[in-house]
Amino acid sequence: MINDKLKKHTIILASGSPRRQQFFKDLGIDFKVRLKPIIEEYPKRLTHFEISDYLAQLKAISFKNELNPEDILITSDTIVWLDNNALGKPVNKDDAFNMLSNMSNKTHEVITSVCFTTVTAQKTVNATTKVTFKTLSENEINYYIDTFKPYDKAGAYGIQEWIGHIGITRIEGSYFNVVGLPTHLVYKTLNSMV
DSSP, rough: OHHHTTTOOOOEOOOOOHHHHHHHHHOOOOEOOOOOOOOOOOOOOOOHHHHHHHHHHHHHTTTTTGGTEEEEEEEEEEEETTTEEEEEEOOOOOHHHHHHHHHTTSEEEEEEEEEEEEESSSEEEEEEEEEEEEHHHHHHHHHHHHHHHHTSSGOOOTTHHHHHHHHHHEEEEEEEHHTOOOOHHHHHHHHHHH
16 A cells, blocks of 8 residues: 555665564565664763664664665664663673563663655654563573573563563553554654655
8 A cells, every 4th residue: 555655765674673674564565675784872961762863863874875866764773761771782691681680570661763864854753662571580581581582672672572471561552663663653654755
């Protein structure tokens, strides 16, 4: 359906995430994947969605001079916000363990920002979902990390994996946002751009 509206455009997804790529397939959107390495650093003054907005926009900068008039570049970033701190991807097992231990028996926020860049314009949208974990035991955390190796996921977990099945007691907002992309916002924004 949306593909008819996008026929004159080339959608470029700048993400190596298999989850995000699958979402675009599920939405019925034809796209190309283009990747560029980036150092995900942001000014310390930024908080909450400002961080993910900034990083999603930062990921678009290196593509700016390569875009054609028909291109729509999509970049995104997800963070976990807990106790006024941003959690990114864990660097090792200890880091992953600490993140999950700190989220145990608490509610955190998952924030995903998506940046749409064309030759003439840029638009950034974001979504926030509240997620509550039960009290997680050390054995449960260790089993999850050893089995699923969540080192490519903000906050060291995937809601669609074992830890989500056994550990999450409440979710407020978009489930797909927690997986890695607020699909409803992507669909709505693309529709408004063409």
